[in-house]
Amino acid sequence: MTSSKPVAGAPTTLLIERGVDRLHVQLNRPDVRNAIDQTMIDELHAVCDELERHPLMLILSGSNGVFASGADIAQLRERRSADALKGINSGLFSRIARLPMPVIAALDGWALGGGAELAYAADFRIASTTVRLGNPETALGILPAAGALWRLQQLVGEPVAKQIILAGRVLGAEEALAVHLVTEIHEPADLLAAAHALADRIGAQDPLATRLAxxxxxxxxxxxxxxxxxxxxxxxxxxxxxxxxxxxxxRKKRPRVAAPS
Structure with missing residues (x-):
C-alpha cells in the first residue's frame, strides 16, 4: 500500500491508502475530533467518484482514537432551511451505501451524530473497546436527518433506535455488539488489522458475485x-x-491420504 501521509494536491481532511482490492480512507481532522465539515464531505464525494469508476472495497476509519465526533457544529450552526433541503450529509452517506463493493467502518472512540450516520451507511461495522455510538442531535435542537431515522431502525429495531434518537442513549462497545450494531470488538491497537482481515475474507470471494450480491x-x-x-x-x-x-x-476428486497409524 502507498503511504498515508498527505502530499501536495492530496485531500486535506482525509488520509488515503490504496491497495490492490481496497481503499482505506482515514478521517483526519484530529483538532476537532474528525468532525465532518463541508471540505470532508467534498473529499469523500471525490472518493466515491473513484470507487464508482473503479470498484474496490472501502475501509473507513478515524484518527487519534476517534472515528468522527459528528458534523462540524460551527458550520451546522449557520445552516438554514435551504441547506437542510440540499441533503448535504444524507446525499453523501446514501452514495457511500450504494458503492459497488462492500464498505467497512472501523469505529474507534466517538462515533456520534453525523459520524454515527456515516457508520450506519457501511455494510460492516467493527468497533474498538472504546467506541461510543449515538445520535445526540435532538439535544442540539435538530434531528439526525442523514440516515439514522430509518437506517438505525433497520439495523437495531425500533425500541433501541428510539432510545438512541429520542432519549439520547449512547452505546458502548458491548451494548452495540449485543444489538448487532457492530459485529466485532477489538482492542484499539488491533482494530485496523481486524478491518483488513475482514476485507481479506471479502476479497477471497469472486468480485463480480460480491458486487451483484x-x-x-x-x-x-x-x-x-x-x-x-x-x-x-x-x-x-x-x-x-x-x-x-x-x-x-x-479438490473434491483428490484422493484422501490415509493418516499414519
Missing part, C-alpha cells in the same frame, strides 16, 4: 425474485464461475 441485497422487496434471477443469469455465464467451480470439483 450487494446490489440485489439492497433491491426493493417488489424487485425480488426477478432481480435475483437476472443477476444469477449474468454469473452463470461468468468465466470466474466456471474456474471456481472447476477448482472446487478438482
Amino acid at each position: 450487494k446490489e440485489v441485497f439492497h433491491a426493493p422487496a417488489e424487485a425480488h425474485p426477478i432481480v435475483d434471477n437476472a443477476a444469477q443469469a449474468i454469473l452463470f455465464e461468468s468465466p470466474a464461475k466456471f474456474a471456481r467451480m472447476d477448482a472446487f470439483l478438482a
